Amino acid sequence: MSGNDPKDPKDSASVRPVSTTSGAKGDAEAASSQAPNFSHSSPSERSGSRVSPLTTDDEQWMDVALAHAKNGRPSPNPHVGAIVVKDGHVVGSAHHERAGTDHAEIAALRAAGAHTRGASLYVTLEPCNHHGRTPPCTDAILASHVARVVIGVRDPNPHVEGGGLERLRQAGIEVVEGVREEKARARIAPWAKHITIALPYVSLKLALSLDGRIATRTGESKWVTGPDARAKVHLLRSKSDGIAIGIGTALADDPRLTVRDAPGESPVRIVFDTKLRLPPASRLVQTARETRLLVLCGHDASVEAEEQLGALGVECLRMPVLAEGRIDVFAALRGLAQRGIVNLMVEGGAELAGSFLAGRFADELHVFVAPILLGPRGRAGAVDWAGPDTPQTAPRIKAPAWELVGHDAYVHGPLLYPD
Ligand SMILES: NC(=O)c1ccc[n+]([C@@H]2O[C@H](COP(=O)([O-])OP(=O)(O)OC[C@H]3O[C@@H](n4cnc5c(N)ncnc54)[C@H](OP(=O)(O)O)[C@@H]3O)[C@@H](O)[C@H]2O)c1
16 A cells, blocks of 8 residues: 655655646546446446536546556455545555455545545545445545545446445535546456456467567577567566466476566466376476466366376366367356456467457457567467458457567557457
C-alpha cells in the first residue's frame, strides 16, 4: 500500500489535476476502446440507480486511482486503486496489494487518517458490502465520514452487484458511478472473466522475425528478440498466475520459464504434454521443487512416467483428449481456473498458439517483432492453424499499442474475433 503526505511537494498525486487535455484523456480513451466486456451495463442502462453528476475533476482523480490500481499482485482478487481527496489534494492513496490484505479503499482511508471527514473517496471498483476474507468495505467507508464516493465500475460479481453503492446511498453519502468506466472495467478484466465464466484470462505471447517465423530451420529460437524484449516478457510473466507451453517447446528449448530479468515471483509453469514426454532431466522438471510445475496429460499417458515425474515434484493432471489426440484446451482452462489461475500467459510454440486462437481462447495478444529474417524452411509460421477465410474475419487487436523495446517492435492489446 502507498500513503501520500499532502504536505509533500514531491508527491505528484497530491497536486490538483490540470484541465482535461490530450494527455490523461487520450490515454483513458485509448484504454477504454480496448476494454473487453464480459456482460456489463452502463449506469444509465441500469434501472433504479440514482446517478449523481460527475465533474471533470472526478475523471482526472479517477485516472490517479486507476494508476494506483496497476500495482500489486492481488490474484485471485481484482486490481483496485483508491484515493481520498480533500480540498483539492490527495490525502491518502493505496492499491489492493495481495489477496487477504486490506482492500484498496480501506488502505486509502487508513492512509488519510484524520483527513477523511467531508472528503471524497475515489475507488476504481465498487466497494464490497459483504464479509469475505475481510469485513465489508462499506462499514469502514461509513465510519470514515467521507462525503462523496466516486467509483469507476460496478462489481460484476453476480453475488454482490449493486449492494455496496445502495448501502452508501441509503446512508446519505453522495455516490457517483461510472467514472472512467471502460478503463476501470479493463483493469479488472481478468478477474471479471474468472468470476463470471470460470476461465482464466489468456494472454498469448509470440516472438517473431520480420518474416513471421518463431525459430530457425534447426528449431533454434534462442533468441529471436533482444534483451530488452526478453526483460519485458519476464515482467509479463511476473504479473501472471500461470505460464503455459506445449511439449514441442519444452523439448526444443529446454526452458525454465521462471522470472529472472524482472522483479516479482515466478508463476506456475504449465506444459501441455498429452503423452507425458517431458524428460525428467529437463530444466523444468529439475526446478519443480522450487517453482511449481503442472503437466497436463491425457488419460492414456504412462503411469510410470507420471510416477517418475511425481517423485521429482511435478504435478501431473489428467485431462480429456480431443479427437485429434491433443489435450482439450477448454477442459484444461477450466481445470486451471479451478486451481486459482486467473491470468494465464501462453508462450507457445506454434501449435499451442494455434489451438488457443482456433478455439478463441486468447483474450490478449503480445507480439514482439525482431528486425531479423529466419527464412521459410523452419517452422511453418508463428501460429500453426487453419486461419481465417478472409482478412476481414481475422482475429485482430482492435486498438493496438505499438512500442519500441530495444530494437524490437512490441504490439499488444485485447483481441477481437470478427464473425
Ligand atoms: N519465438 C517464440 O516466441 C517461441 C516460443 C515458443 C516456442 N518457440 C519455438 O517453437 C518450436 C516448438 O513449437 P511447436 O509448435 O512444435 O510446439 P508447441 O506448440 O510448444 O507444442 C506442441 C505440442 O504440444 C502438445 N499439445 C498438447 N495439447 C495440445 C493442444 N491442445 N494444442 C497444441 N498442442 C498440444 C502436442 O504434443 P503431444 O501430442 O505429444 O502432447 C503438440 O505437438 C520450437 O522450435 C521453439 O523453439 C518459439
